[in-house]
Amino acid sequence: MDRRDFLSTTTTASLLGSAALWIDPARGELPSALQDSSPVPKKKRRVAAIGVGWYGKCDLLRLMQVEPVDVVALCDVDSQMLANAAELITKRGKLEKPPALYSDYRKLLAEAKPDIVLIATPDHWHALTMIAAVEAGADVYVQKPTSVDVAESQAMLAAARKHGRVVQVGTQRRSTPHIAEAKQKFIDTGMLGKIGLVEVYCYYHMRAKENPPITEPPENLDYEMWAGPAPKRPYSALIHPRRWRAFTEYGNGIMGDMCIHMLDTARFMLGLGWPQAVSSVGGIYVDRQSQANIPDTQTATFDFGDLDVVWQHRSYGSTPDPKYPWGVTIYGDKGTLKVSVMSYDFIPQGRGEAVHKDVTYELEEYPEDKTEKDLEKHVAPAIRAHMRNFLKAIDERSKPIADIEEGHISTVSCLLANLSLELGRTLRWDAVNGLVIDDAEANSRLARPYRAPWVHPGVKLS
Numbered sequence: 001m002d003r004r005d006f007l008s009t010t011t012t013a014s015l016l017g018s019a020a021l022w023i024d025p026a027r028g029e030l031p032s033a034l035q036d037s038s039p040v041p042k043k044k045r046r047v048a049a050i051g052v053g054w055y056g057k058c059d060l061l062r063l064m065q066v067e068p069v070d071v072v073a074l075c076d077v078d079s080q081m082l083a084n085a086a087e088l089i090t091k092r093g094k095l096e097k098p099p100a101l102y103s104d105y106r107k108l109l110a111e112a113k114p115d116i117v118l119i120a121t122p123d124h125w126h127a128l129t130m131i132a133a134v135e136a137g138a139d140v141y142v143q144k145p146t147s148v149d150v151a152e153s154q155a156m157l158a159a160a161r162k163h164g165r166v167v168q169v170g171t172q173r174r175s176t177p178h179i180a181e182a183k184q185k186f187i188d189t190g191m192l193g194k195i196g197l198v199e200v201y202c203y204y205h206m207r208a209k210e211n212p213p214i215t216e217p218p219e220n221l222d223y224e225m226w227a228g229p230a231p232k233r234p235y236s237a238l239i240h241p242r243r244w245r246a247f248t249e250y251g252n253g254i255m256g257d258m259c260i261h262m263l264d265t266a267r268f269m270l271g272l273g274w275p276q277a278v279s280s281v282g283g284i285y286v287d288r289q290s291q292a293n294i295p296d297t298q299t300a301t302f303d304f305g306d307l308d309v310v311w312q313h314r315s316y317g318s319t320p321d322p323k324y325p326w327g328v329t330i331y332g333d334k335g336t337l338k339v340s341v342m343s344y345d346f347i348p349q350g351r352g353e354a355v356h357k358d359v360t361y362e363l364e365e366y367p368e369d370k371t372e373k374d375l376e377k378h379v380a381p382a383i384r385a386h387m388r389n390f391l392k393a394i395d396e397r398s399k400p401i402a403d404i405e406e407g408h409i410s411t412v413s414c415l416l417a418n419l420s421l422e423l424g425r426t427l428r429w430d431a432v433n434g435l436v437i438d439d440a441e442a443n444s445r446l447a448r449p450y451r452a453p454w455v456h457p458g459v460k461l462s
Helices: 002-017 054-066 080-093 103-114 123-135 152-164 177-187 223-227 252-270 380-396 404-423 439-444 457-461
Strands: 046-050 070-075 099-103 117-118 139-144 167-169 195-202 277-283 297-303 308-314 326-332 335-340 343-348 355-360 427-430
Touching: 046 054, 046 103, 046 177, 054 080, 054 117, 054 167, 054 380, 070 080, 070 103, 080 099, 099 103, 099 326, 117 123, 123 152, 139 380, 152 404, 152 457, 167 380, 167 404, 177 252, 177 335, 177 343, 177 355, 177 380, 195 252, 252 297, 252 308, 252 326, 252 355, 252 404, 277 404, 297 404, 404 439
Parallel strands: 046 070, 046 117, 070 099, 117 139, 139 167, 195 308
Antiparallel strands: 195 326, 277 297, 277 427, 297 308, 326 335, 335 343, 343 355
8 A cells, every 4th residue: 555545544544433423324425524525635755866967857757757746956066967957857847946956965965855865877976875865864766787896786785774765776677568568478477488598688889989089077067076986087078978888987888787777677577586607708899999998799698597698789780680689588498588678579489379569658648758858758658667666665665676686686797797707707606695706806806996085885884
């Protein structure tokens, strides 16, 4: 039961208790005066957002679509981005007063005291902001991946549990309507038979290829704070906005951006936990001219015991199936299931009918989606469903569908793949102790150094 239903039910019960003798036994009706009584109004949740660029605004606007929240504060280190977001959010939400604006998340948490915090910073800022938010008593929606190193993610999970906060990770494939339907229709019913292999992949040409000049950061950007605990590279236009994923200093490459989504999808659909071992190969094989230092080619194998999940990405060439340039293919002895953000296809082995389903759009229910700048219209329904699930978990004080632990497993699995590539060997994982088995060098790299004066949360909690 969510909070709205609870308030309505308890209000009615109170009225029944005080006026039970007034009910007409023949008709079972309350007097009209009680029938017309309004339920106690629900107090709006106080919401703040840290990181209000592309996806920060996208997440916040979807939350505002599913519940009338009180947006009390926004935070960003780009003053122009912050002002633009405040104008948009105030207008779309028809707010009585604009949200308070901050450039430092610590000050926001101390002064605004939000109930909910949405985090959509670059990846290297996820851990510190999420941990600070739960320490301040907020429930959190944090974008994926959880972190840029293993120890950060471990500290995030520990903090969420220590402070009893609900934390939803933005792996919204778990809330994508047609993907959930495919799971129910073809996986849960056993229509694929015995499953032995899953392929996850991305063939988008998404790796930056430019070499913009090194310049001073724009005046509207506090680059010192933007870099924060991460190495501070010489500034170029690839750093900000939105293209920082070109650098390992600020993200986990295509592995941490795209594989985490599809690996998490496979884990969700098949009920998988931790891989027993992870191996990966790859590198920069084609584009060696650009500033980007992330692999343009990578293959990884996640060993789940009697099932392998194999990832492949390359940012050049063609896709094997034009309908599925980014997706999951699940192979069973009775059929094959292909799933992406745009559709699913079930292909039976032998007899049976093939089944195709396209993504669900909600453009008529939410007409503002039609004109929202940069919105991935096919993803909006999934984010809304993810937000509803998040709010329900808050009301029930339960784990959401993409609980921090699920995001932690999918993130760390991808981080281990990157570490395997760097070290050139398979890594066997001890999920209980959170360590690589019999590999001191690998374990020494589970936490990367922080730039002063920032302190690594794994060090803080040890």
